[in-house]
Amino acid sequence: MKPRIAITGGDPAGIGPEIAAKAAADWRVREVCEPIIYAPEPSGPFAVGEVSAVAGRAAFGAIVRAVEDAKASKVDGLATAPVNKAAFAAAGLGWKGHTDLLAHLCGVGRVAMLFHAPKLRVVLATVHVPLRDVSRLITRELVRETLKLTALELPYFGVERPRLAVAALNPHAGEGGLMGFEDDDVLTPAIREAREDGVTVTGPHPADTVFVRAVRGEFDCVLACYHDQGLIPVKLLAFGTAVNVTLGLPIVRTSVDHGTAFDIAGQGIADHGSLVAAVRLAAELAVRVKARS
Numbered sequence: 001m002k003p004r005i006a007i008t009g010g011d012p013a014g015i016g017p018e019i020a021a022k023a024a025a026d027w028r029v030r031e032v033c034e035p036i037i038y039a040p041e042p043s044g045p046f047a048v049g050e051v052s053a054v055a056g057r058a059a060f061g062a063i064v065r066a067v068e069d070a071k072a073s074k075v076d077g078l079a080t081a082p083v084n085k086a087a088f089a090a091a092g093l094g095w096k097g098h099t100d101l102l103a104h105l106c107g108v109g110r111v112a113m114l115f116h117a118p119k120l121r122v123v124l125a126t127v128h129v130p131l132r133d134v135s136r137l138i139t140r141e142l143v144r145e146t147l148k149l150t151a152l153e154l155p156y157f158g159v160e161r162p163r164l165a166v167a168a169l170n171p172h173a174g175e176g177g178l179m180g181f182e183d184d185d186v187l188t189p190a191i192r193e194a195r196e197d198g199v200t201v202t203g204p205h206p207a208d209t210v211f212v213r214a215v216r217g218e219f220d221c222v223l224a225c226y227h228d229q230g231l232i233p234v235k236l237l238a239f240g241t242a243v244n245v246t247l248g249l250p251i252v253r254t255s256v257d258h259g260t261a262f263d264i265a266g267q268g269i270a271d272h273g274s275l276v277a278a279v280r281l282a283a284e285l286a287v288r289v290k291a292r293s
Contacts, residue, residue: 003076003286005033005279006066010081012040013048013055014260015270020081022272023279033283036075038066048266056087063098067105070251076286077252079278084260085128096128099246102253111248112146114221115231115257116157116281117238120214121221122230123150123247134226135182138169143190143223144197150221151199153247156288165210165219166191166203167229173204187225240271243278245285252285254278 007024010016017039024035040058066078085096095101103111114123125146126137147164154162166187170180177184187204194201203210207224211233214222224230234242235257242257256274264270 003033003283003290004074005029005035005282005286006069006075006078007035007037007275007279008062008066008078008080009037009039009059010062011055011059011084011087011260012042013046013050013052013087014082014084014262014265016040016059016081016083016260018265018268018270019256019272019275022270023079023275026272026276028276029279032280033076033286035279038062038078049262051084051086051090051262053087053090053092056084056089056091056093059083059087060091060093060101063101064105067102067251070253071106076290077254077282079275079282080253080255081275082256082258082260084262098253098255099127102246102249106249106251108248108250110145110149111246112149114150114153114245114247115234115242116245117234117242120211120234120237121154121157122211122234123221123223124227124230125223126226128227131226131228135169135180138182138186138225140186140190140193143187144193146223147190147194147199147201148197149248150223151194151201154220156285156292158288159220162200162220163218164199164201164221164223165205165214166201166223167207167210167225168204169225171206171208173206240273241277242274243281245281252282252289254282254285 007020009020040062042058044054046052046054169182173183183204244255246253
């Protein structure tokens with residue numbers, strides 16, 4: 001029996017509803033699962049291609065419905081079309097996007113954002129925060145717990161004995177303190193503690209080479225210290241086919257690797273390939289979760 005995968009429509013002012021409909025009808029999706037669209041239901045008028053509180057609230061409602069059904073085992077996982085952070089803020093919602101909202105709805109305290117591509121997996125230590133705040137937010141506990149969570153979840157991706165690497169925060173991994181202290185004082189002890197917890201991990205490795213080494217097969221996943229450090233290599237290699245996965249949830253959740261694309265919304269030209277990849281991965285993860293339960 002094929003898994004049932006919820007597809008949330010995202011922000012209705014963006015390309016979400018279009019790509020959700022296209023993905024649900026795509027044979028690549030239907031061969032692996034039964035797709036179920038959770039369409040946003042706007043409570044009033046809004047303009048396509050513009051930030052709107054109405055659209056933000058509608059996107060939020062579709063997510064809540066899908067999560068409730070996933071928690072009740074009415075669906076086996078969900079794949080989400082993109083939401084708009086500014087629309088969430090306009091609607092008075094206190095979450096920056098899917099990841100922190102899903103953690104709240106599922107009642108979990110520790111989650112992580114992992115990007116899965118055919119040749120590269122990257123997990124983020126920090127996500128949507130200003131660059132100036134990253135060095136303050138990177139703590140030993142955060143790095144250690146993110147590594148442990150990643151190692152715990154990667155077997156669901158078919159990686160039974162994950163080999164993890166940590167990308168350094170500073171150029172040349174700090175060059176012994178000449179270019180920053182965080183790599184020696186924060187990342188190195190966190191890696192050592194994660195090893196003591198049974199995680200196979202090395203680093204911190206200079207970020208300008210560690211992703212190349214992962215693509216060549218040396219590592220199964222790289223922990224990046226901040227958003228763009230991890231997302232630039234993923235999107236350079238696999239934009240449109242990479243999948244965003246939330247680790248640490250009691251439900252399966254995947255998403256696209258792009259935003260709401262207001263500039264092309266409503267034109268019928270949006271590429272639904274990333275959502276196809278997200279739905280297919282959600283179906284694969286759902287089957288593995290069920291097999292291991």
